[in-house]
Amino acid sequence: MMADAHRATAPYAELDALGISLPAATAPVGTFAPCVRAGSLLYVSGHIAKRDGRPWVGRVGDTVTADDAYLAARAVAIDILATIQAEIGDLSAISRILKVTVFVNGAPTFTDHPSVANGASDLFRTVFGPHGIHARAAVGVGQLPFGACVEVDLIAQVS
DSSP states (O other), rough: OHHHHHHHHHHHHHHHTOOOOOOOOOSSSSSSSSSSTTTTEEEEEEEEEEEEEEEOOOOOOTTOOOOHHHHHHHHHHHHHHHHHHHHHSSSSEEEEEEEEEEEEOOOOOOHHHHHHHHHHHHHHHHHHGGGOEEEEEEEEEOOOOBBBBBEEEEEEEEE
16 A cells, blocks of 8 residues: 555656656647547657747757757656646556657767657656656657757556
C-alpha cells in the first residue's frame, strides 16, 4: 500500500524537486488533437521546442549547440507533460512511457541526435522513475515546423 501511495505522488514530487511547474497546455496549430487515447494507450502529438513562448528556432550543429538542443528537448518534455495533465487530469495515471520519438533539425554534418534526445528521455526517467524508461528513436531531419530545432512525440500507457 505504501508503494502505491508513493507511486501516486511521485511524478509531482519529482517535478517539485526539479523546480518545474507545468505550463498551460498549448492548443494545436493545425487540424489534429494534442492527444488521442485508445484504450490504455495515450498517443501524444509532436510538440516543438519553444523558448519564451515562441518556437526555439535553429539548426543543431549550426546555430544551436548540442547542449542547447538537449535543453530544448527537455523543455518539450515539460510541455508534453502539461498536455498529458490536461488530457487525463493526473500524471500519476501514467503507468509507463512506452515510446518517444525525437526529431532533430540538424546541420548536415551533425550526428549526435541521441545526446539531444536525452534531454527528453532523462526528464521522463526522472519524473516517472523506472516507468519512464522507454523505447526511442532519435531522427535527424532537414527542417521542422516553424524552423524549430527539436520536436518530440510520445506514446504512454495509462493505468
